[in-house]
Structures are given as structure tokens and as C-alpha cells.
Amino acid sequence: xxxxxxxxxxxxFLIPHEKKSPDIDFNLKGxxxxxxxxxxxxxxxxxxxxxQILKMGFFWSSFCASNLVSxxxxxxxxxxxxxxxxxxxxxxxxxxxxxxxxxxxxxDFNSKxxxxxxxxxxxxxxxxxxxxxPALLKACxxxxxxxxxxxxxxxxFKLGFVEDVFVQNSLINMYGxxxxxxxxxxxxxQMDFKTVASWSAIIGAHANLGMWADCIRLFSNMSQEGCWxxxxxxxxxxxxxxxxxGALDLGKCTHxxxxxxxxxxxxxxxTCLMDMYIRCGSLDKGMSLFQEMVGKNHKSYSVIISGLATxxxxxxxxTIFEQMLEEGLKPDDVIYxxxxxxxxxxxxxxxxxxxxxRMRLEHRIEPTIQHYGCIVDLMGRVGMVYEAFELIxxxxxxxxxVIWRSLLSSCKVHQNxxxxxxxxxxxxxxxxxxxxDYIMLSNIYAQAQRWHDVSLTRVKMVNKGLGQVVGSSLxxxxxxxxxxxxxxKSHHEFHEIYEMLHQMEWQLxxxxxxxxxxxVLLDVDEEEKRERLSAHSQKLAIAFSLIHTCEGSPIRIVRxxxxxxxCHTYTKLISVIYQREIIVRDxxxxxxxxxxxxxxxxxx
DNA sequence: GACCGCAAAT
Numbered sequence: 001x002x003x004x005x006x007x008x009x010x011x012x013f014l015i016p017h018e019k020k021s022p023d024i025d026f027n028l029k030g031x032x033x034x035x036x037x038x039x040x041x042x043x044x045x046x047x048x049x050x051x052q053i054l055k056m057g058f059f060w061s062s063f064c065a066s067n068l069v070s071x072x073x074x075x076x077x078x079x080x081x082x083x084x085x086x087x088x089x090x091x092x093x094x095x096x097x098x099x100x101x102x103x104x105x106x107x108d109f110n111s112k113x114x115x116x117x118x119x120x121x122x123x124x125x126x127x128x129x130x131x132x133x134p135a136l137l138k139a140c141x142x143x144x145x146x147x148x149x150x151x152x153x154x155x156x157f158k159l160g161f162v163e164d165v166f167v168q169n170s171l172i173n174m175y176g177x178x179x180x181x182x183x184x185x186x187x188x189x190q191m192d193f194k195t196v197a198s199w200s201a202i203i204g205a206h207a208n209l210g211m212w213a214d215c216i217r218l219f220s221n222m223s224q225e226g227c228w229x230x231x232x233x234x235x236x237x238x239x240x241x242x243x244x245x246g247a248l249d250l251g252k253c254t255h256x257x258x259x260x261x262x263x264x265x266x267x268x269x270x271t272c273l274m275d276m277y278i279r280c281g282s283l284d285k286g287m288s289l290f291q292e293m294v295g296k297n298h299k300s301y302s303v304i305i306s307g308l309a310t311x312x313x314x315x316x317x318x319t320i321f322e323q324m325l326e327e328g329l330k331p332d333d334v335i336y337x338x339x340x341x342x343x344x345x346x347x348x349x350x351x352x353x354x355x356x357x358r359m360r361l362e363h364r365i366e367p368t369i370q371h372y373g374c375i376v377d378l379m380g381r382v383g384m385v386y387e388a389f390e391l392i393x394x395x396x397x398x399x400x401x402v403i404w405r406s407l408l409s410s411c412k413v414h415q416n417x418x419x420x421x422x423x424x425x426x427x428x429x430x431x432x433x434x435x436x437d438y439i440m441l442s443n444i445y446a447q448a449q450r451w452h453d454v455s456l457t458r459v460k461m462v463n464k465g466l467g468q469v470v471g472s473s474l475x476x477x478x479x480x481x482x483x484x485x486x487x488x489k490s491h492h493e494f495h496e497i498y499e500m501l502h503q504m505e506w507q508l509x510x511x512x513x514x515x516x517x518x519x520v521l522l523d524v525d526e527e528e529k530r531e532r533l534s535a536h537s538q539k540l541a542i543a544f545s546l547i548h549t550c551e552g553s554p555i556r557i558v559r560x561x562x563x564x565x566x567c568h569t570y571t572k573l574i575s576v577i578y579q580r581e582i583i584v585r586d587x588x589x590x591x592x593x594x595x596x597x598x599x600x601x602x603x604x
Numbered sequence: 605g606a607c608c609g610c611a612a613a614t
Contacts (some may be wrong), residue, residue, distance in 0.1 A: 009610040031605080031606085034606085034607070063605075063606065063607075066607060066608095067606090067607060070608065071607095071608065074608080074611085095608095096606095096608065099608055099609080099614085100607090100608060103608070103609080114611080130611095131608050131609050132608095133609095133610095134608095134609055134610050135608080135609070135610095137610085138610080145606070164609095165610080166609055167609095167610080169611060170609090170610050170611085171608040171610095172610090172611080173610075173611060176611095177610055195610085195611090196609050196611080197611040198610085199611085200611040200612075201610075201611045202611090203611090204611065204612075205611095221614085231611085231612085232612075232613090233611060233613075234611080236612070236613045236614085237611095237613080239613085239614095241614090265609035268612090268613050269613075269614085270614090271613080271614040272613055272614050273614095275613095275614060276614080291610095297614090299613095299614045300614075302614080303614060312607070354611095363608080364612085382613090559612090588613095
């Protein structure tokens with residue numbers, strides 16, 4: 001029989017057991033020990049096997065001890081405390097045991113202890129091997145420990161492990177995670193033989209820093225250099241790059257690649273694909289992926305709900321949310337942000353309030369500042385600016401810049417100078433260095449014809465050394481992403497683009513369009529205002545797409561800042577004249593322009 | 605006698 005006290009106290013395992021038990025195999029050999037350990041599915045079973053091995057004499061073979069440590073340290077159900085107590089009983093630990101301990105600590109995100117284990121190893125005089133460094137570098141990557149990482153790189157060099165491809169890949173990753181991309185690239189370029197993991201690591205390093213265009217460039221180099229067998233993880237980085245760049249065609253190719261090379265995806269990849277389609281503007285495709293998905297989890301629901309919300313389908317998002325509840329999944333705070341933003345984007349005030357209360361009372365979720373942000377925005381949107389202000393005052397936390405900016409923007413739409421000034425004052429106190437906030441306030445003054453305040457605000461902005469963020473528009477044509485900024489003349493086809501722009505304007509005039517020059521708050525004459533307005537980046541991107549895409553195909557644009565109301569009106573008319581669906585993603589939502597109407601119902 | 609590796613997301 002196995003005693004309970006032994007089960008719970010590993011330190012007793014040196015006490016020999018005298019009583020023989022019929023269910024214990026006393027002829028346990030090394031290989032059998034491994035196969036026995038492999039059958040363990042939890043800590044309880046492991047402890048039983050542990051006892052069984054002890055009874056036949058623990059130090060019969062150090063091999064048994066090694067395997068006990070590695071099973072306990074590396075299994076899903078394992079415990080590092082327990083592994084440690086076994087490890088400490090080993091008289092002459094080898095590099096194998098040390099490596100196992102380092103990996104185990106790293107797996108538990110206890111990178112500090114992993115590094116200490118390595119230091120112990122050196123002090124005891126155990127030589128690290130080529131298995132030691134990948135494990136250790138991973139620990140440094142998790143901690144973003146640049147100093148340690150560099151020191152270890154030096155040791156790797158001295159000990160001659162620098163040619164090991166696993167070590168090289170780990171170095172690329174470590175430097176990437178520490179933000180030292182240049183070092184990652186150096187290691188990568190010096191490699192004689194690159195594996196899929198090397199490419200994955202270097203692409204991942206660029207993805208970590210948001211260098212999306214480089215991710216895609218590297219991905220295409222990868223196949224050119226003969227590395228074809230990309231794996232899920234590589235493609236996830238690529239998909240993520242497509243998502244950020246709004247590169248739908250490339251995302252579709254990646255999807256195809258996944259379909260051709262893998263049999264069945266896991267939920268994470270499916271959700272990632274769904275997110276890519278939705279955030280690249282193809283809501284339909286994302287929706288059908290969602291419906292075909294088996295084993296939907298919180299993340300998948302979260303992606304679809306906030307996706308529907310950003311595309312302006314508030315009601316549909318709420319229906320999916322109800323479905324989720326029916327399936328027995330418990331909502332969390334993230335999903336509720338999606339739900340409340342669905343109400344906000346759809347202008348559903350009553351429903352928004354209802355869900356806000358339900359979140360607190362029924363699902364016992366404490367509202368975070370994001371939830372309050374949604375409600376403030378929701379109230380502001382429908383003109384309840386004073387109510388929104390009251391709510392801000394009652395919030396249990398200090399309002400942040402997002403909250404005040406939201407109120408400020410509502411005050412602009414509903415032309416409320418008094419509250420706008422209060423919102424701006426609070427916003428400026430937070431010192432977020434956002435030039436756009438000053439522009440917003442000066443817009444409010446401009447609408448009220450208070451020109452003196454307009455110029456005062458602008459002077460303040462300049463004195464603070466702030467400027468407006470340069471607005472840009474991305475558009476993908478033939479799997480290549482083109483970027484335009486206002487008045488851009490750097491594109492090699494700029495003559496054709498400006499020619500197209502003139503044609504478009506000429507046709508727009510027939511539809512009764514006249515540029516809304518109030519959007520240009522510069523001290524320049526009317527003619528120059530018109531000039532500046534006519535070459536906003538979004539208009540350039542539309543002109544470029546009209547030249548290069550076939551009739552009737554949709555145009556998808558990704559913007560870095562909110563579009564001005566002139567661009568909004570302009571795009572609505574273009575969608576009628578050229579019979580195109582134009583989908584514009586700005587920082588917050590999607591605008592679907594079709595037949596002269598926008599899905600945002602003219603509120604954004 | 606032989607046990608361990610790198611890259612990895614929504």
C-alpha cells in the first residue's frame with residue numbers, strides 16, 4: 001500500500017520501504033520507468049509512480065531521477081515546487097537536469113528562477129550544452145532581459161555554440177522580444193542554413209515592433225529563398241500584418257496557403273483569419289467563417305461582436321451576444337466592451353443602458369473605464385452631452401483622455417461651446433501631447449464664428465510644439481499596399497492620379513458637390529483651401545484605385561486618422577457616380593459607402 | 605541504456 005504521508009512529502013523518499021505490496025513491480029527497469037511516467041495524467045498519479053520508483057530504490061539509476069524531474073517539470077499538470085524537491089535530492093546533477101529545470105521555470109513564466117538555475121549550474125561546474133541556451137534565451141526573451149541576453153550571447157560565442165541553428169533561432173527571438181531588431185537581423189543574416197523557425201523568428205521580431213510591411217516582405221523572401229513549408233505560427237504573423245495594413249488580397253492568399261498546406265486549423269488560427277477578414281473590411285467572409293467554426297470560444301465571440309459593432313451592425317452584434325449566452329458561455333469584461341460599442345455605433349441608447357446595468361447586476365462585472373467610455377460616447381452621440389458630463393463626474397475612477405476626448409468630440413457635433421471648453425480644459429491638463437485635441441477645440445470655436453479663440457487655440461498648440469498627425473490612407477492594389485498622404489506627389493503615377501482627381505471633381509460638381517472649406521482651419525485664401533481639400537489622402541487613394549481596379553469592384557481604404565466631413569460627403573457621392581462600394585476603415589469604425597449612403601449614418 | 609531542444613496568435 002502507498003502511504004499518504006509519502007505522497008505529500010517527497011523529502012521522505014529515502015526511507016526504504018520494507019513491506020512488499022503485490023501491486024508494485026519491484027523489477028522496474030529504466031525504460032519501464034519512462035513508460036510508467038508517460039501514463040501519468042495528473043499530479044496524483046505522478047506521486048504514486050514516484051513512490052513506486054522509490055520503493056525499488058531511488059538511486060538504482062540516476063536515469064530514473066532525471067525522468068522524474070523532467071516529467072514533473074515539463075508536464076502540463078506538473079509542479080515546479082515538487083520538481084525542485086526531487087532535483088535537490090540528486091547528488092551529481094548533469095546538464096540534462098539543469099536544462100529541464102530551466103525549461104520548467106520558463107514554462108511557468110518564472111524566468112528569474114530559470115536564470116538563477118543557470119548561474120547555479122555554472123557555479124557547481126556543470127558544463128552547459130547546446131540544449132541549455134535555447135531554454136535560457138527563451139527565459140531572457142520573456143523577461144526582456146537585454147543585459148543578461150547579451151552576456152549569454154557572449155558565452156555562447158566563447159563556448160562555440162554559435163553555429164547551432166536552434167541557438168541562432170533563439171537569439172533572433174530573444175533580441176526581437178527585447179526590441180533590439182538590429183541584433184536579430186545580424187544573427188539572421190549571418191546564418192548559413194535557415195530553417196522555417198528562423199524565418200518565423202525574424203518575421204515575428206518585426207511583427208513585435210509593428211513593422212508590418214517588413215513582415216510581408218520577409219514572407220515573400222522566404223519562399224524565394226526556397227523555404228516553402230511555412231507553418232501556422234509564421235502565417236499568423238503574416239495574417240496579423242495583413243490585418244494591420246488592410247491588405248485583404250494578401251490575407252486571402254495566406255488563407256489559401258493555409259488551406260493548401262494544413263489539414264484543419266485550430267481555433268486560434270480560425271479566429272485570427274476571421275479577424276483579418278473583418279478588419280480588412282470583408283465582414284461577410286468573416287461572418288461565414290464564424291458560422292462554420294466548431295468550438296467557438298470567448299475570443300471568437302469577442303472578435304465577431306466587436307467586428308459587427310465596428311461595421312455598424314449593432315443589432316446583429318447583440319443577437320450574437322444573446323446566442324453566446326444561450327450556449328452557456330459566461331460573458332467577460334472584454335465582450336461587454338464589444339456589446340456596448342455595438343450599442344454606441346448603432347446609436348442604441350436604451351439598449352446600451354440596459355446592457356450596462358445587466359453587466360453589473362446580472363453578470364457581476366465591475367465596469368472599467370472602457371465601459372464608461374462607451375456610455376459617455378453613446379450619450380454624446382445622441383446629444384445627451386450634459387448627461388454624459390454628469391456620468392463622468394460620477395465615475396469611480398479618474399477620467400482619462402479617451403473619456404474627455406469623446407465628450408469634446410460630441411460637443412463639436414452638437415455645437416456646445418460651453419461643455420466643449422470644459423472637456424478640452426480637462427484634456428489639456430492630462431498633457432497627452434495630442435495636437436488633434438487642439439484642432440478639435442478650434443473647430444468648435446470656428447463653428448461658433450469665434451475666430452479670435454480659433455487663433456488663440458492654434459497658437460497654444462504651436463507653443464506646445466504640437467502638430468496635427470499627418471493623415472494617411474492605405475490602399476491595396478494587386479496585392480501591393482500603396483500609401484498616400486495629403487497633397488502627396490511622391491507616387492510615381494502622380495500625374496495620372498491628379499488627372500483622375502480633376503475628372504472626378506468635374507463629375508461631382510454635376511451632383512451638386514461643393515467643397516466644405518470650413519474643414520481647412522488655416523489662414524489661407526479660399527482658393528488654396530479648395531486646393532488643399534481636393535488632395536486629401538483619401539481622395540488620392542480613391543483616384544488611384546479607380547484607375548487600377550475593374551468596374552464594380554469594391555475599394556478598401558485604411559486610414560490612420562478620422563476622416564474629415566468633406567471627405568465623407570465626397571466619398572458618398574463617388575459611390576453613386578462610379579457605382580462602387582467604398583469601404584474605409586478609420587481608427588474606430590468602418591464606413592461602408594454604397595449608393596450615396598454611409599453605414600455610419602453620418603456619425604463617426 | 606537514454607530522457608531535453610528553437611519560432612507561436614485571436
